[in-house]
Amino acid sequence: MVDKISSDSSESAPLLVVGSVAFDNVITPYGSQEGILGGAASYCSFAASYFTQPRMVGVIGNDFGEEYLSRLRNRGIDLEGLQVDKSGPTFFWKGKYHENFNRRDTLDIQLNVFEKFRPDLPQNYLDSKFVLLGNIHPALQMHVLDQLDGSAFVLADTIDLWIETERNALLGLIKKVSLFVINDSEAEELTEENNVILAGKKLREMGPESVIIKKGEHGAVLFHEEGSFALPAYPVTELRDPTGAGDSFAGALIGRLASRNRTDFSSIKEAILYGTCTASLTVEAFGCDRLESAGSSAISQRVEGLKKLISID
Amino acid sequence: MVDKISSDSSESAPLLVVGSVAFDNVITPYGSQEGILGGAASYCSFAASYFTQPRMVGVIGNDFGEEYLSRLRNRGIDLEGLQVDKSGPTFFWKGKYHENFNRRDTLDIQLNVFEKFRPDLPQNYLDSKFVLLGNIHPALQMHVLDQLDGSAFVLADTIDLWIETERNALLGLIKKVSLFVINDSEAEELTEENNVILAGKKLREMGPESVIIKKGEHGAVLFHEEGSFALPAYPVTELRDPTGAGDSFAGALIGRLASRNRTDFSSIKEAILYGTCTASLTVEAFGCDRLESAGSSAISQRVEGLKKLISID
Numbered sequence: 001m002v003d004k005i006s007s008d009s010s011e012s013a014p015l016l017v018v019g020s021v022a023f024d025n026v027i028t029p030y031g032s033q034e035g036i037l038g039g040a041a042s043y044c045s046f047a048a049s050y051f052t053q054p055r056m057v058g059v060i061g062n063d064f065g066e067e068y069l070s071r072l073r074n075r076g077i078d079l080e081g082l083q084v085d086k087s088g089p090t091f092f093w094k095g096k097y098h099e100n101f102n103r104r105d106t107l108d109i110q111l112n113v114f115e116k117f118r119p120d121l122p123q124n125y126l127d128s129k130f131v132l133l134g135n136i137h138p139a140l141q142m143h144v145l146d147q148l149d150g151s152a153f154v155l156a157d158t159i160d161l162w163i164e165t166e167r168n169a170l171l172g173l174i175k176k177v178s179l180f181v182i183n184d185s186e187a188e189e190l191t192e193e194n195n196v197i198l199a200g201k202k203l204r205e206m207g208p209e210s211v212i213i214k215k216g217e218h219g220a221v222l223f224h225e226e227g228s229f230a231l232p233a234y235p236v237t238e239l240r241d242p243t244g245a246g247d248s249f250a251g252a253l254i255g256r257l258a259s260r261n262r263t264d265f266s267s268i269k270e271a272i273l274y275g276t277c278t279a280s281l282t283v284e285a286f287g288c289d290r291l292e293s294a295g296s297s298a299i300s301q302r303v304e305g306l307k308k309l310i311s312i313d
Numbered sequence: 314m315v316d317k318i319s320s321d322s323s324e325s326a327p328l329l330v331v332g333s334v335a336f337d338n339v340i341t342p343y344g345s346q347e348g349i350l351g352g353a354a355s356y357c358s359f360a361a362s363y364f365t366q367p368r369m370v371g372v373i374g375n376d377f378g379e380e381y382l383s384r385l386r387n388r389g390i391d392l393e394g395l396q397v398d399k400s401g402p403t404f405f406w407k408g409k410y411h412e413n414f415n416r417r418d419t420l421d422i423q424l425n426v427f428e429k430f431r432p433d434l435p436q437n438y439l440d441s442k443f444v445l446l447g448n449i450h451p452a453l454q455m456h457v458l459d460q461l462d463g464s465a466f467v468l469a470d471t472i473d474l475w476i477e478t479e480r481n482a483l484l485g486l487i488k489k490v491s492l493f494v495i496n497d498s499e500a501e502e503l504t505e506e507n508n509v510i511l512a513g514k515k516l517r518e519m520g521p522e523s524v525i526i527k528k529g530e531h532g533a534v535l536f537h538e539e540g541s542f543a544l545p546a547y548p549v550t551e552l553r554d555p556t557g558a559g560d561s562f563a564g565a566l567i568g569r570l571a572s573r574n575r576t577d578f579s580s581i582k583e584a585i586l587y588g589t590c591t592a593s594l595t596v597e598a599f600g601c602d603r604l605e606s607a608g609s610s611a612i613s614q615r616v617e618g619l620k621k622l623i624s625i626d
Contacts, residue, residue, distance in 0.1 A: 100507065194413065196530075197548040217509075218531040219545065230545035230622050232532065235510040269625050309543050310623055312582050 002076035005050055005274075005296045007259040012052050014127060015258035016152075017044045017251065018119045018144050019134020021058040021082070025094040025108075026286060028101070028241050036243075036287035037068050039091060040134030040157070043244035046291050047251030047278045048132070049075040050299055051259040054251070055125050057081035057144075061090035061113040071292065081122050085113035101242055102216075121147045128152055130258035132250055133177075135159045138169035145176055153263045155179040155254045156208075157246065163190050175207035178263065181250050183214045196221060200228070210268060212253075214246060220272060226265040231272055234280035234306050241286045245279045248291055252278035252299070277302035315389035318363055318587075318609045320572040325365050327440060328571035329465075330357045330564065331432045331457050332447020333404055334371040334395070338421075339599060340409040341554050349556075349600035350381050352404060353447030353470070356557035359604050360564030360591045361445070362388040363612055364572040367564070368438050370394035370457075374403035374426040384605065394435050398426035414555055415529075434460045441465055443571035445563055446490075448472045451482035458489055466576045468492040468567045469521075470559065476503050488520035491576065494563050496527045509534060513541070523581060525566075527559060533585060539578040544585055547593035547619050554599045558592045561604055565591035565612070590615035 019040030026033055041058035048054040055078040060068075064084075072079060091114035094107045119140055121128075126148065133141040133156040141156055156177045162170050163186055170190075174180050180203060182190065187199040196213050200223040203211040211223040219232040253275035257263060277299050282291040332353030339346055354371035361367040368391040373381075377397075385392060404427035407420040432453055434441075439461065446454040446469040454469055469490045475483050476499055483503075487493050493516060495503065500512040509526050513536040516524040524536040532545040566588035570576060590612050595604040 195550055195552070197550050215531065218528065219543075221545075221548075228548070228622055229625075230532075230548070232534075232543035232545060235534075235541070235543070237508055237510050239508070266626065273625065307625065309541055310625070312542075312586065312620065312623070313579065 002049065002053075003296050004052075005256075005259075005300055007051065007256075011261050012259045013129035013261040015048055015052050015054050015130040015132070015254060016057065016121070016125055016128035016144075017041055017048060017054045017132045017134070018057040018141070019044055019132075019136055019247070020091055020114055021060050021064070022091040022093050022114075023063070024092075024243060024287065026241055026243055027096040027107075029097065029099055030240055033286040037071065038093065038243060038287055040136070040247045042072070042288060043247030043282065043291065044132050044134055044251035045072065045077045046075055046288050047248040047282070048255030048258070049077055050252065050278065050296050051255030051274070053078055054255065055081055055128060057083075057119050057121065057125070059083040059085050059113050059117040061088050062086045063089040071288075075292065081125055083117070085116070088112045090114075095243070097242065101239060119144050129261070130254050131155070132254045133157065134247065134250075135162070138162055138166050138173045142169070142173050142176075145173075153178045153257065155181060155250055157181045157250050158186065160186050160189060171206060174203075177208045179210045179212065179268070180208040181212045181214065181246070183216070183246065187213045212272065214249065216242075216245075220249075220276065222268060222272060224265050224268065229269045229272070231276060232310060234277050234302050235309070236280050236283060238284045240284055242283050244288065244291070245283050248282040249275040249279040273303050273306055274299065277306055315362065315366075316609045317365075318569075318572075318613055320364065320569075324574050325572045326442035326574040328361060328365050328367045328443040328445070328567060329370065329434070329438055329441035329457075330354055330361060330367045330445045330447070331370040331454070332357055332445075332449055332560070333427055334373050334377070335404040335406050335427075336376070337405075337556060337600065338407040339554055339556055340420075341414070342410065342412055343553055346599040350384065351406065351556060351600055353449070353560045355385070355601060356560030356595065356604065357445050357447055357564030358385065358390045359388055359601050360561040360595070361568030361571070362390055363565065363591065363609050364568030364587070366391055367568065368394055368441060370396075370432050370434065370438070372396040372398050372426050372430040374401050375399045376402040388605065394438055396430070398429070401425045403427075408556070410555065414552060432457050442574070443567050444468070445567045446470065447560065447563075448475070451475055451479050451486045455482070455486050455489075458486075466491045466570065468494060468563055470494045470563050471499065473499050473502060484519060487516075490521045492523045492525065492581070493521040494525045494527065494559070496529070496559065500526045525585065527562065529555075529558075533562075533589065535581060535585060537578050537581065542582045542585070544589060545623060547590050547615050548622070549593050549596060551597045553597055555596050557601065557604070558596050561595040562588040562592040586616050586619055587612065590619055
């Protein structure tokens, strides 16, 4: 029995998570660690697993041992869609964070089996009603949507690389997205607005029903047809490794929505609280360690704490 | 009859505001303006005047014409404590903001009559129950407190200059303060913590009952015995001149508290909403222009908008 946060809804809806699986070497001002289980699909799935059973689609190579698979299985993650490519090693990334964690450099990147990855969905996954498109190439994200019937609630994330090199593909994709999640500097780059509020409004005009702009330690802002919602970040004092914070945010957010089978404004706002608090746990240790081990009660406690922090009564 | 926001309390308590009065020349990416009525006491008093009748203490020189005095009088500001020194011109500051408004350079500063300023209080002001100490020299701030009987609720602001040159005097002052207000970079400088949450906790240990750390466009965080409170900024899309934002925040905040004669946790949280929204008006025009002319209904509307923006229901 996987430790989960109980949903007040009786009906959860199936959630599909698509993204990279990686081994990371991470250097921070507090130290470094090698061979970390990483990649958007891993963080997203671990985070979502506190709310529902995510279907994880990605690719692993010939160096992805049983010990890693069992970590995913132990959180109840459905691995039917996880492709195994024995022709080479798993996607590898090495990065270094600077003193204040605001900037990171990629020191090495080896696509390996990820280079030929195509997110073909197992037949069993075609009825997914919630979809998280991690920040892979927009053409791959679109390939996922092409296999579905168009009725799912789709959250898509991206990175600056695609804004700079695949702008048109990205603009095509976000037209088809229910909820587009992006960080502040990327939002400003994509919209050419230097104000988060204006950028958020402009992004909504590009197609997605809703937009969330993430501001790291300064929280997040939701732009929705029914209004906006601004939430401060959970107050983290033990920042150790920011890798995967955005993926954990998105995974928990859509996991919460899927577990309640709700997509209305108020439910998205509530889900952002869960995303924020789950991400706040991730960054307190290297890789997925804290995220995996924190337990649902740690998330629930932080959500209560965050509600208190923003309460004006 | 001065346009004010009605308070639900029958009893307002007298508010004293002490700070600089200045003429500013300001250059921003949107243009420049000369001879702007500025200084902390001006912004604080204009902001507070939407809630109560502030008693303004500062000094003006021989170039401070009747047209400026009547602007202050028109907002009902009590000028009995405003000293007139005919020996020279008013304090002058010239500054330039950079592209993203995150940094400003002081291009010229002439203390003029402010150099010999001592905030001696008129007899009539000694019963002030709320005191706003603008960001003047800590010794002058202390001189104000020395004239009072110690029962007032005291809000003090500061600037990086005093942290760097008058650290001991500043540390002595903040021990005697009810609410210390400081921006994020200054808080980190004063506490030598690179995390806003840790900095806020450490500042409270230095003496003040409560601490507010201002994060500009990212809002503010209150640290109080009964808990913390994080508030996003009001979403400004027409930033024109950030000068006086912090002073307007502090002036409206303590004006609201004085108008209700309340200093409890919940009342401080509510007053921060008023401070945030009043400051959001200030920055939409050069100098005090928008702050002076906005009207109480503009502030009230923004407070309602901000409450909606942070509501999770």
